[in-house]
Amino acid sequence: MQTMNSTSQQNQAPPLSIRNLWVEYSVERGLVKAVRGVNLDLRPEESLALIGESGCGKTTLALALIRLLVKAATITQGTITYRRDGQELDILSLNSRELRRFRWRECAMVFQSALNAFNPVLRIRDQIYDTARAHGVTSREETHQRALGLLEHVQLDPKRVINAYPHELSGGMRQRVLLAMSLLLDPQVLILDEPTTALDILTQRTIIDLLRRLKAELGFSMMFISHDLATAAELADRVATMYAGNIVELGSVADIFYHPTHPYTLGLIRAVPTVTGDFEELVSIPGSPPDLIDPPSGCKFHPRCTYATERCRVEEPKLEPVLGIGHTVACFHHDLVEQDTESLAKNHSHTTRKNTL
Ligand code: SF4
Secondary structure: OOOHHHHHHHHOOOOOOEEEEEEEEOOOHHHEEEEEEEEEEEOOOOOEEEEEOOOHHHHHHHHHHOOOOOOOEEEEEEEEEEOOOOOEEEEOOOHHHHHHHHHOOOOEEEEEOOOOOOOOOHHHHHHHHHHHOOOOOOOHHHHHHHHHHHHHHOOOOOOHHHEEEEEEEHHHHHHHHHHHHHOOOOOOOOEEEEEOEEEEOOHHHHHHHHHHHHHHOOOEEEEEOOOOHHHHHHHOOOOEEEEEOEEEEEEEEHHHHHHHOOHHHHHHHHHHOOOOHHHOOOOOOOOOOOOOOOOOOOOOOOOHOOOOEEEEEHOOOOOOOOOOOOOOOOOOOOHHHHHHHHHHHHHHHHHHOHHHH
């Protein structure tokens, strides 16, 4: 299947639409507002990166999409709509049987640790059969043939790997097996939590190339969480910056990395070292992420923001269009940030690993 261009991606109904989504965790100290009113569409065949510091709500948002949140978490408001072949599903109203069908068949998720995802005493083939059976595929032969094809697709030796135990495979191989398993039931949406974390740099490169190729060939939409901006820059079509449980900037990968207009996105980019860049220019973001039990008033970034004014302390900005088509930002003073990002646009080495490998 051919990859769509961004115009046709925008014209078709998005496979996933999130509207005004709120998620809270109940903890001893109170209610943690982990996701606060998120609005987001995942377009057909696009790759969307969620970036931001730990605790900003990225993983909670991803888990909410497939209703895999822990018991202490509650979706208190909002809607999640899934679309395929002209049909719409209201994810928040699915019963457990419907949810089981939705997961893997429609929307699969690959979690962070490839090692922990496997049962150490079962061969890969048995883990694949168990997964298929749990989602209603009863033919072992059909599963076996599909698994062999997918393992080959992720550039593994299918006959060797399918009979192996997890400990006989390297971290990169296990990550590729997980990818193959996630595609077993031909999902339309793939969600990945830190797909390259804990892998060495050459294996990261392999996984990034593989994901790109799989997406182009199989035509799924992909949402991935990454704290590694280089991975996001290489793999994403669009990038959403999350802060304090909400999206504060959303745009094409070029918009976000060459023309960031939110001080937090700019801070994340400036904090990334490059092999060819000048280390003296690295600037870390002052302060620490907010307490989401008792978040700051107004713009949640204001205690850390060098652009903050009185308005920022009392009023929370909403996502509004800025600069390029589809580029939106939640900041009252994005024009000042734009002026400061001009120098970044000239320095492509900040956003791509291409020159450094
Ligand atoms: Fe900073 Fe104000 Fe923009 Fe918030 S709204 S990011 S505090 S300038």
